[in-house]
Amino acid sequence: MQSYVHVILAGLSSGMFIWLVASGLTLIFGVLGVLNFAHGSFYMLGAYCSFTVLKYLGAGYWAGLLLGPVGVCAAGFVVERFFLRHVYRLALPYQLLLTFAFVLIFDNLVKIVWGGGALSPPTLSFLGGTIPILGRNFPVYNLFIIAVGPAVALLLWALLEKTWYGRIIRASSSDREMAASLGVRVPALFTGVFVFGTWLGALGGGLAVPYVGLLTPGMGETIIIEAFIVAVIGGLGSLKGAFVGALVIGVLSAFGTRFFPAFDMFLIFILMAGVLLLRPQGLFGAAR
Numbered sequence: 001m002q003s004y005v006h007v008i009l010a011g012l013s014s015g016m017f018i019w020l021v022a023s024g025l026t027l028i029f030g031v032l033g034v035l036n037f038a039h040g041s042f043y044m045l046g047a048y049c050s051f052t053v054l055k056y057l058g059a060g061y062w063a064g065l066l067l068g069p070v071g072v073c074a075a076g077f078v079v080e081r082f083f084l085r086h087v088y089r090l091a092l093p094y095q096l097l098l099t100f101a102f103v104l105i106f107d108n109l110v111k112i113v114w115g116g117g118a119l120s121p122p123t124l125s126f127l128g129g130t131i132p133i134l135g136r137n138f139p140v141y142n143l144f145i146i147a148v149g150p151a152v153a154l155l156l157w158a159l160l161e162k163t164w165y166g167r168i169i170r171a172s173s174s175d176r177e178m179a180a181s182l183g184v185r186v187p188a189l190f191t192g193v194f195v196f197g198t199w200l201g202a203l204g205g206g207l208a209v210p211y212v213g214l215l216t217p218g219m220g221e222t223i224i225i226e227a228f229i230v231a232v233i234g235g236l237g238s239l240k241g242a243f244v245g246a247l248v249i250g251v252l253s254a255f256g257t258r259f260f261p262a263f264d265m266f267l268i269f270i271l272m273a274g275v276l277l278l279r280p281q282g283l284f285g286a287a288r
Contacts, residue, residue, distance in 0.1 A: 005134055007258045008251055013142035015250020016149030017211070020204030022227040022234075022242040023156060024197035030237030031173040031193045034084055035092055037099040040224025041106035042198045045072045046205025047215050048114055054209065055122050064209070069202035075106075076198025080191050088190075103221070110217045118214040128210070141210055148207065152200070153243050160239075169193060226253075229268060233275050235285020244283060 025039045050068030054061060079102060087094050127144050130137035160166035172179040172186050180186045204223075209215070230249055234241020249268055256264040275283065 003258075006136055006138060007254050009133070009138055009142065009146070010258075011251035011254030012149075012247065013145045013211075013250070014254060015246040015248075016145050017204055017208055018223065018226045018230055018250060019149050019243055019246035020152060020207065021201050021223050022230040022246055023152065023239060024200030024204075025224075025227050026231050026234075026237060026239055026242040027156070027200070028194055028197040029231070030239070031169055032084075032190050033088065033173075034095050034194075035099070036084075036197075037096050037224065038079065038102035038106065039099075039197070039201050039227065040220030040222075041103050042072050042076060042201035042220070043205040043208070043223050044110065044218075044220035045075060045106060046202025047208050047212070047219065048110055048119075048205075049202070050206035050209050051119060051121055051215055052114075061124055061126075061210075065203070065206045068206045069199050072202035072205075073195050073199050076195045077191065079198075080194040084194070085187065085190075106220075107217050114215075114217075116217060118216045120214055121209045121212075124210050145207060145211065149243075149246075152203075153239070156239055226268075229272050231282075233272055233282060235282025238282065238284040241282055241284030 021039065021043050024042070025036060028034055028036050028039070046069045048068075049071045050064040052064075053067045054064035083098060083102075084095070087098055124141070127141045129140050131140050131143070132138075160169060168179070168184055168189065172184055172189055176186050205220075212219070226249060230242055230245035232245075233248065234243070234245035248271070252267055252271060253264060256267045260267065
């Protein structure tokens with residue numbers, strides 16, 4: 001029982017990291033209709049920028065978590081405003097090719113600025129200890145991440161469902177032409193949504209700095225694969241589906257790593273294949 005509880009907790013913390021990345025990916029697809037393969041690179045940039053603020057600028061953890069993702073938003077603005085805006089109405093393969101190009105660009109940018117080797121983040125003076133749970137120690141930072149994930153989900157729900165701005169976003173995603181005819185500046189709105197989605201991915205990277213152990217160029221590729229799996233399982237464009245999918249994938253991956261290490265990713269892909277066979281639109285996606 002003790003072992004199972006710790007595996008579940010580890011899976012929940014891992015799932016919350018995937019959720020933070022998948023939430024931005026899902027929001028961007030749900031509103032803009034763009035599958036942004038470069039979203040994992042924003043996660044990576046968020047980690048490196050937060051690491052820089054934390055270690056080299058001598059700022060505290062909260063300053064790194066605040067300033068790092070904000071800096072990445074500038075990259076998100078440039079990508080959307082000058083590149084993605086021109087492929088909104090093209091087929092998904094063109095969007096994927098364009099965003100994959102940015103994966104290569106950002107990976108090489110990280111190698112130029114921070115070097116090609118792994119960087120070891122500094123340890124935290126707080127949230128860095130452990131707490132006994134059922135007789136075994138569990139990292140406090142993992143519990144912190146487990147709390148952050150639902151908090152972000154709640155804030156996203158409140159923003160999209162309970163605010164005037166959220167209603168504008170949902171209306172524009174449903175019918176861009178009608179929203180524009182009613183006076184909504186749809187291009188500017190889409191830029192804002194893309195930058196916000198970028199911030200969510202970069203926030204996940206900033207939170208991952210004390211968690212991952214080592215920062216490496218290309219660390220965004222692994223997380224974006226998991227985020228895509230989560231988005232597919234939950235239903236493309238469904239934030240609720242992305243949250244549930246992240247929980248399922250995180251826990252399943254933790255059990256696979258603990259009991260079937262040779263079949264870790266295999267279990268996840270089997271789950272995705274089963275969902276696609278039984279419900280192609282995903283668990284919470286709308287049938288097309």
